[in-house]
Amino acid sequence: MTLPTIPADARLYLKPTWFVPTPIGLPDGGAARMGNGLIWFQGYELTALRGRDRIARVVVPVADFADMVAALPDPLAQRALQLAANISLTREPLVLGDRTIRFAAPLVMAILNVTPDSFSDGGRHMDDPQGAADSGFAMATAGAALIDVGGESTRPRAEKVWEGDEIKRVVPVIERLAAAGVPVSIDTRRAAVMEAALGAGAKIVNDVSALAHDPRSMEVVAAAGCPVILMHAPSAGDDPHDNPTGYGDVVADVFDHLEARIAACIDVGIAREKIMVDPGLGFGKSLADNLALVNGLATFQALGVPLLFAGSRKRLIGALSNEAPAADRLGGSVALAFRAAQLGAQMVRVHDVKESVQALHLWRGLADAGLSSV
Numbered sequence: 001m002t003l004p005t006i007p008a009d010a011r012l013y014l015k016p017t018w019f020v021p022t023p024i025g026l027p028d029g030g031a032a033r034m035g036n037g038l039i040w041f042q043g044y045e046l047t048a049l050r051g052r053d054r055i056a057r058v059v060v061p062v063a064d065f066a067d068m069v070a071a072l073p074d075p076l077a078q079r080a081l082q083l084a085a086n087i088s089l090t091r092e093p094l095v096l097g098d099r100t101i102r103f104a105a106p107l108v109m110a111i112l113n114v115t116p117d118s119f120s121d122g123g124r125h126m127d128d129p130q131g132a133a134d135s136g137f138a139m140a141t142a143g144a145a146l147i148d149v150g151g152e153s154t155r156p157r158a159e160k161v162w163e164g165d166e167i168k169r170v171v172p173v174i175e176r177l178a179a180a181g182v183p184v185s186i187d188t189r190r191a192a193v194m195e196a197a198l199g200a201g202a203k204i205v206n207d208v209s210a211l212a213h214d215p216r217s218m219e220v221v222a223a224a225g226c227p228v229i230l231m232h233a234p235s236a237g238d239d240p241h242d243n244p245t246g247y248g249d250v251v252a253d254v255f256d257h258l259e260a261r262i263a264a265c266i267d268v269g270i271a272r273e274k275i276m277v278d279p280g281l282g283f284g285k286s287l288a289d290n291l292a293l294v295n296g297l298a299t300f301q302a303l304g305v306p307l308l309f310a311g312s313r314k315r316l317i318g319a320l321s322n323e324a325p326a327a328d329r330l331g332g333s334v335a336l337a338f339r340a341a342q343l344g345a346q347m348v349r350v351h352d353v354k355e356s357v358q359a360l361h362l363w364r365g366l367a368d369a370g371l372s373s374v
Helices: 062-070 074-088 129-141 163-179 191-200 217-224 250-267 287-295 297-303 315-319 330-342 353-372
Strands: 011-020 040-050 053-061 094-096 099-101 107-113 146-150 184-187 204-207 228-231 275-278 347-350
Touching: 011 053, 011 074, 011 250, 011 297, 040 062, 040 074, 053 062, 062 074, 074 297, 107 129, 107 353, 129 146, 129 163, 146 163, 163 184, 163 191, 184 191, 191 204, 191 217, 204 217, 217 250, 228 250, 250 275, 250 287, 250 297, 287 297, 287 315, 287 330, 315 330, 330 347, 330 353, 347 353
Parallel strands: 107 146, 107 347, 146 184, 184 204, 204 228, 228 275
Antiparallel strands: 011 040, 040 053, 094 099
8 A cells, every 4th residue: 555655753653443343254464453352453543743743644454564564764664563563462460469350351440439529429438438448349249340449539620638638538448448358449649648558458559640740659659569550631730630732633642641651660660561551531631632532542552551441420421411410421431431442441440330340241242242253
């Protein structure tokens, strides 16, 4: 195939596309597999950017990929090969003590906020650690692979919380869950909270600032040897939604940021196989930005690490459904979780566990049936 001329200093991105239910019956080399999951695809969408200008976007059949690479300048050829290898790279399981999280099929992370002001469920579990823990037990029983406990709201214009108060909110809940063998992640931006939560039995750090808010956080995660989830937010300051400059190509900009944060983590000794990423839907992003991120979600598979998608009850859903309040966004939340699974997300972060688990069971059944149909 003929490619437009792409200069060597362009930024290159690959997105799997042309999904097929099974590679059976296709010519050899006609399809590639996304990670170690159940998704196969027949094409790569190649995008090249220079600054904020898109200079190329073309879909290349998997069968023609080698010829396409040969036509690129050498630095871009190496980049394209690495991105394609990352897309198909096995996502290693996370070993969390006695529990192991495997990424052969999409999983559910349950949201458990212990805050007075979170946008959807703030105040529900304040000053009641046993009640919060009981809610976490119910979520685990409903099928959540991981309970994400948070003590600070990161909604727009949320009040700043002292780290001591955040610790007091989350530690008693984590202790109860961990004592019963429930896998727990701590949703925090602060190193002191990470240390306290890990000491209480949390196994994963989930940081909306991608370990950039607190200068000690990378050191804490590296020393603990625990997995970490790096989320994109436009600001590492007190307000993660602060975004005065906006985006050029939002998918590319978020990809670049997460790629740089992965590299920074690896540089301080955090193993790649212990890193997950989250594109940060709703954080400093417009409706158009959020829609582009959802549609471009498969692009993030080229980072070569498991992908977490967090769309549950977010403003995007209300904006497309007559301003439905957060409590009335179940249908949209489940639809987003299902769409994320279709595009390769290894885990979805949700409020409504039972319904989301059921949706992913349906997705798994359809995928299994597609693979076995000949």
